[in-house]
Amino acid sequence: MRVLTTFLQTALIFLFYFAGQFIQNWFNLPIPGSIIGLLLLFLLLTLNIIPENWVKDGANLLLSLMMFFFVPATVGIMNYFHIFQGKGILLVMAIILSTCLVFIGSGYICEKGTKQTVKEKENYMA
Amino acid sequence: MKILTAVGMIILTIVSFIIAKKMYTTFKRPLFNPTLMSTILVILFLLLFNIPYETYMTGGKWIQTLLGPSIVALAYPLYKHKALLSENIWPVFLSIFTAVVVNFLTVCFFLWMLGYTEEMILTSLPKSVTTAVAIQISDQIGGIPSLTAVLVMIAGFTGAVIGPYLVKLCKFDHDLARGMAYGNASHAIGTTKALEHSPESGSAGSAGMILTAIFSSIMIPVLIWVFFL
Structure with missing residues (x-):
């Protein structure tokens, strides 16, 4: 059933x-x-x-x-191995670093904002 | 023969995923992300037996058709925890805005520093957007869509593998902040990792992914117009 x-x-x-x-x-x-x-x-x-x-x-x-x-789509990377070679590795590093910065930036802004909201609520309650 | 190959490729994918999942539960390290590991296993197999990606996809495409509906299924955690989002409209909005702007500026700056062509910069700009939308944006702004798709994967795995360490390092202890970070930087692949943290952060992750996709498709062309003209 x-x-x-x-x-x-x-x-x-x-x-x-x-x-x-x-x-x-x-x-x-x-x-x-x-x-x-x-x-x-x-x-x-x-x-x-x-x-x-x-x-x-x-x-x-x-x-x-x-x-x-997701696996079949990601396996598609195999057709682009040449971009990982030589100077291409720098592109991959740049993409990884940029993604980390987006991750930190958006998480930080959200964490700050959310904490404030919680605090405001506490003040309100007090 | 064709059907046999397709079935074989499907079995290959299932077996590699089961092995990857086992490895993940054994080692419990983000590097052993099941999608990443089974991708590596499948690629190794294909290279070993000299099978081209196109042949693999005769079977792989059947698995891929299920990806669309599973993205639709993200509506459920989104609905289930929508209070978390509606109570924090501004942090959510600002977080998405930050993500799109930081993504734009860092991609432009890093690739410009490395001496890449404008076409490569345009190709890389939609990398933090979920694949289907990223391809469309790339096409629209004059990038190379198939290469964009690869960079989208790299951005996805970055979040899934390095994300957990960044969460600890930056002390993101709110579900919303965690989910937003994963969803905004690493779309659906990141969201699967956020779902592992908690259903709440999974919900925030899917919201982040959707809103980043929508905001990016509007803001990236506008930012290009501002910066490249």
Whole structure:
């Protein structure tokens, strides 16, 4: 029974994906179908049109396998090994360093802002 | 024969992922990220038997079709923890804004310092955006989309592998800050790591990924117009 409901829930999430793809093609949007599908599902969950337990198990199944679904795309790196050679290694280092700085910068701003909000709340309570 | 090859490639991917997952649970180090390790295992196998990527993808594409729906599934943690985001609208907004600007400036500066061409800079700019959107941005601003996709992977693995150390180093102890850092810098690959921390930071990660994608597709062309004209 559990297997069947999980399967049906996964199928429902697929429907949202296809709907997102369709909307993207129809309106020729620059945002990919998967993101549109995500926003659509989020919207319907928030408006309580779709109850949480209609997608819960299916979503958790897909999320637990997401790391696996990435593999074929990342294997594509093998066609670009030449960019890692010679001067290319500097490009890779630059990308890694830049990503670390984005990580630190956005995390820092968020941490600061969030802490303030918590403090404000505490002051408010006091 | 063709079907047999496809099935073989799917089995290869599954087996390598199971091994990678085992390695991860044994060593518990971010470097043993299951996606990264199984990617390496698959590539080693393909190189060993002289199989081109295109042949691998006859099977790999079936696994890849599931990636889109699993991104849609991120709507669930996003919904589940939406209070965390709505209570912190400003930190979230500022964090995304910072991410897009820091990404733009550091990529331009580093690549310019290294003497790369304008085309390479344009190719690298969307690297912190989720693949599908990054390819579109790259195409739009005059980069090389397929190379952008590779740089997106590197940015993703940077977050998944180095991210945990940066979280400790910078003492990001709020779920929101952790998730935002992962999602904004390293899109969906980073978000899978954030999900490991806690469902809350996973939710923040998916929000960061989505908003970074949307903001980048608007802000990168504008920033280019400002800086390159």
